[in-house]
Amino acid sequence: MCRLAAITSNDYFSPMENILALETMKEGHDGSGLGLTLKDLGGHFEHLKGFPILSGICSKSGTKVLDDFMDKAGFQLKDVWAPKIKPVRGIRPRDHYFARVYDYPFSFKYKPWREKEDLLMNTRITLRKIGEPDESIFVFSFYPDVLTLKEVGDPLQVAEFFGLDKGGLKAKIIFAQGRQNTNYAIYLYACHPFFIQGYCSMTNGENTAFMPIRQFLTSRGFPGYIGYNSDSEVFTHILHYVVRQLGLPLTYYKDVITPLSERDIERRTDREALRLLTYSLRPLCIDGPNVVIGFTPDGTCFMVHDAKKLRPGVVGGVKGKYALMSEECGLDSAIPKRDKSLDLFPMKYDMVIVRPEAEEVIVWNQLSH
Amino acid sequence: MEPALPLDHNHQLSLKEFPYLIRWRDDCCKRCGRCTAVCPVKAIVPAVKVRRIVQSESPIPTPTAVRKIVHVIEQVPDIERYCTGCGTCTLVCPNDAIEPEYNPVNKFLHFKNRGGEGYRRGGRRNDPAVSTLDRLKFTRISMLTDPALDAGRHEFRVRTLLGRILPPEELPIVVTDGTLGVDTTSDTFVPPVREIFPIMIGSMSVGALSPPMWEGLAMGVAYLNEVENLPVVMCTGEGGVPPRLLKSRFLKYMVLQIASGYFGWDEIIHAIPHMVEDPAAIEIKYGQGAKPGDGGLLMAQKVMKLIASIRGVPQFVDLASPPTHQTKYSIEEAVAKMIQSMSMAWGFRVPVYPKISGTKTARAVLNNLARNPYAAALSIDGEDGGTGAAYNVSIDKMGHPIASNLRECYLDLVRQGKQNELPLIAAGGIAKKGNLAANAAALIMLGASAVSIGKYMMQAAANCFGDEYNRCNICNTGKCPRGITTQDPKLFRRLDPDKVAERVVEIFKAANVELKKIFAPMGRSTELPIGMSDGLSVDDKAIAERLEISYAC
Known part of the structure; x- marks a missing residue:
């Protein structure tokens, strides 16, 4: 089963903190991959916050195709960052790992933000479709102030491979997943965290309700709901669908993925609207067993479980820095100096929400709303 | 010589x-x-x-x-x-x-x-072969990568929704201070929806059934709802409803059926002002799986005094419903009007849905209903359904198996993104071999929101003799030896309505447990696994391909 390490802070920190936390949880992952998503970037990217960053991997031939495509699409390359690759046994290096910073095409510079977001997503999807058949191009995210790195291998070795231990790359929110390969062939697009238009999530456990959820999402007519090389990608897309597309507050994500019974809905102050919503989004009930850790575009982080809570997680930390982990030992590694008695183990009706800048932690409960 | x-x-x-x-x-x-x-x-x-x-009575053989x-x-x-x-x-x-x-x-x-x-008879198709439903297996078992649930310990909600569901984009909701509320300024029609147990008792009329049989079913359903907290609903069939039931609070467990003969509907309409509860739903019967293209038929010998009074007809005349509704011109116009008329009769508070027999044209019907905001569901009755009276040729040779018919309709809805908007109810051959929960679960995983059972209830609750070897099958004659489908007091007094009710309760309680035993190892507990076809397999490649499920052997 995959291990998850998310840290949110009001100060920039290194992804090594997440990776060392994953290392303490090593019994739970087989080192078949590492996925990293960094949001609110520091260091090299601190002065480039307004510009979208395309994160991915290219072969030599793919680089040219990518450049030509971006050029024709009108994106202007502003900056290129690449990890300093250190050969590590067991990791087969690919040609180019990159994070390219672009300026918007001229025609989009003054367009509303949602249109810009759609442009970025559609560009990413097109690149994915171009590069997927021959695996010449992998693109994981294309969004301002967000960077994604993924590779197959043991997380600690992958970190060494990317040179993350040498410093340089920093962010205020970092999600890391140590992959436990179970059902699927090792494939980069199956690696968490998943990202779409500012929404990101990673999950452990299998998704028993994958098929009806995927069918519901793909039939929404939204071009971004593709992929699903992992059954967990739907959790990210549900988050995006509920919060961005339907415009609902984040807490309703919990109400959608673990819908209340009729009796419990009756206890809620928003019962009439919630009942309509629950009926309408019935196919998005996840039924677990999963813990989902995610962030939204404003930098809010959260943790939720399915209704059975067979995959418990833990949230803890100090004001200004909180970690959301799939295991307690990961939390001990990330933030050892904290009051452990205040650690939160969200129960089946809970959603633990960490405000942006790790200001405060809130436990929102489905029943006491 | x-x-x-x-x-x-x-x-x-x-x-x-x-x-x-x-x-x-x-x-x-x-x-x-x-x-x-x-x-x-x-x-x-x-x-x-x-x-x-030739005999011998002496000690020495003397034949x-x-x-x-x-x-x-x-x-x-x-x-x-x-x-x-x-x-x-x-x-x-x-x-x-x-x-x-x-x-x-x-x-x-x-x-x-x-x-x-x-040859006319009652019963079901005389085909003892193993049906497709009985060949489907549940093969995706949660185990180590995904711990199985405990059917006895975890909270299970074996419930489904009967009624049109609005797509999320059309919900009349607003967000105020982080909380959802219903937009009272919106003129969006919010269709009525019932939360029910996913196995319904299918349409069998008073008249086709004897008084104790129908009463037993109704009593069992009331008990299940009020005591066992299992919201089972039953469909009345075409032929009216006993007047006392119409005016009782138990009406909410009944799906009233209107068919092409409109039998009993004068009495139902006149009772509306006196109703204290709305019915669970209204089913408009356009077809029946056992005899597609035929209307209902109640033979004269079964039209006794009680039946005549409920249906508003003279005694001892054949009551043949026409093969089709006489007012029906086209699905776009007349069917839509009928759905709206029935909705209007109860102030749009009751789901109204059509029932058709399984047919290659089911998708055309479905797609039309998908565009009709007042259509609450579509019930499809497959060829293995039962009947009280029909020509043998209709029962044996007409109709479409339910599995592929239901599946293609569900996948059609998926393609349109409406799989959660228009519930599909599958019927016809469920529990043919007694595997009620397994057949129901398989159909749900193929895309049904609910299933409907008829003849299984007669067999399991009242010991009906009928089987696929043409055993008994004389429901049409009014001479049912079990007292299930007769109006002859000498015969129906053999049937104790209390015993029938007891069996109804036992059947549904057992099915509820068995459904949990199927869903738990598959990791499903909160919502029904509607369309979760990745959990199904079959040992026949052609069936697997047709149903778009995996092949396992």
Whole structure:
């Protein structure tokens, strides 16, 4: 089963903190991959916050195709960052790992933000479709102030491979997943965290309700709901669908993925609207067993479980820095100096929400709303 | 020289042509006469024979031929009085002296058309083969990568929704200070929705069923709802509803059916102002899986005083509903109007849905309903459904199996993104071999929101003799030996409504447990696994391909 390490802070920190936390949880992952998503970037990217960053991997031939495509699409390359690759046994290096910073095409510079977001997503999807058949191009995210790195291998070795231990790359929110390969062939697009238009999530456990959820999402007519090389990608897309597309507050994500019974809905102050919503989004009930850790575009982080809570997680930390982990030992590694008695183990009706800048932690409960 | 009796019997049938042969044991029979008295079709008669017997009564063998008068039980070689194999004779025999035996080489259908009339009967398709539903297996078992749930410990919600569901984008909701509320300024029509148990009792009318059978079903359903907290609903069938029930609070557990004969609807409409509860739903019957293209049929002999009064018709006349609604011109216009009219009668508070027989054209119907905001569901009744009366040719040869019909309709909805908007109800052949929960779960995983069962209820709750070997199947005659489908008090007093109700409760409680035992290892507990077809497999590649599920062997 995959291990998850998310840290949110009001100060920039290194992804090594997440990776060392994953290392303490090593019994739970087989080192078949590492996925990293960094949001609110520091260091090299601190002065480039307004510009979208395309994160991915290219072969030599793919680089040219990518450049030509971006050029024709009108994106202007502003900056290129690449990890300093250190050969590590067991990791087969690919040609180019990159994070390219672009300026918007001229025609989009003054367009509303949602249109810009759609442009970025559609560009990413097109690149994915171009590069997927021959695996010449992998693109994981294309969004301002967000960077994604993924590779197959043991997380600690992958970190060494990317040179993350040498410093340089920093962010205020970092999600890391140590992959436990179970059902699927090792494939980069199956690696968490998943990202779409500012929404990101990673999950452990299998998704028993994958098929009806995927069918519901793909039939929404939204071009971004593709992929699903992992059954967990739907959790990210549900988050995006509920919060961005339907415009609902984040807490309703919990109400959608673990819908209340009729009796419990009756206890809620928003019962009439919630009942309509629950009926309408019935196919998005996840039924677990999963813990989902995610962030939204404003930098809010959260943790939720399915209704059975067979995959418990833990949230803890100090004001200004909180970690959301799939295991307690990961939390001990990330933030050892904290009051452990205040650690939160969200129960089946809970959603633990960490405000942006790790200001405060809130436990929102489905029943006491 | 001509014989005294003609030997030419070529115009007569031999018993070998009959579907069931009576095995009678002379040595066991005490000649009480119960079997001949109880036989619903008079297929057996007491007879007196003179027999030549060679016997020896002395200590030394001294065979002597004597002539004796003996009393025997004989099967009548009359096609109009053929033994139906019901076995009521066996049931009443105190000495196990008699039983019917199926004759697999019978030529019954060659002859059962006397008077130029096709063979009519009740029951189900005479096809004992294993159905597609019984070949489906649940193969994705949660185990280590995904711990299985405990059916006895975890909270399960085996519930489904009956009624049109609005797509999320069209919900009349607003967000105020981080909380959802209903937008009272919106003029969006919010269709009525019922949360029900996913196995419904299908449409069987008062009239087709005897008073104790119908009463037993209704009592069982009320008990399940009020005591066991299982929201099972039952459909009335076409033929009205007892007036007291219409005005009782138990009406909310009933799906009222309107069909092409509109029997009983004058009484129902007049009772609306006196109703204290809305019915669960209204089902508009356009077709029946057992006899597609045929309307309902209640034979004159079953139209007794009670039935005549409920249906608002004279006694002892054949009540044949037309094959189609006479007002129906097109689905776009007349069907939509009928759905709206029925909705309007209850102030748009009651889901209204059509029921059709399984057919290749089901998707056309479905797509039309998908565009009709007042259509609450679509019920599809497959070829293995049952009937009280129909031509044998309709029952045996007409119709479409439910599995692929339901599946193609569901996948059509998926392609349109409406899979959660218009619930599909599947019927016809569920629990044909007694596997109620497994068949129901399989259909749900193929895309059904609910399933409907009829003849299984008669078999399991009231010991109906009928099977796929044409056993009994005389529901149309009013001579049901079990008292299930008769209006003859001498017959229906054999059936205790309390016992039927008890069995109804047992059946649904057991099905609820079994559904959990299927869903738990598959990791599903909060919502029904509607369309979760990745959990299904079948041992036939052609079926797997057609249903878009995996092949396993």
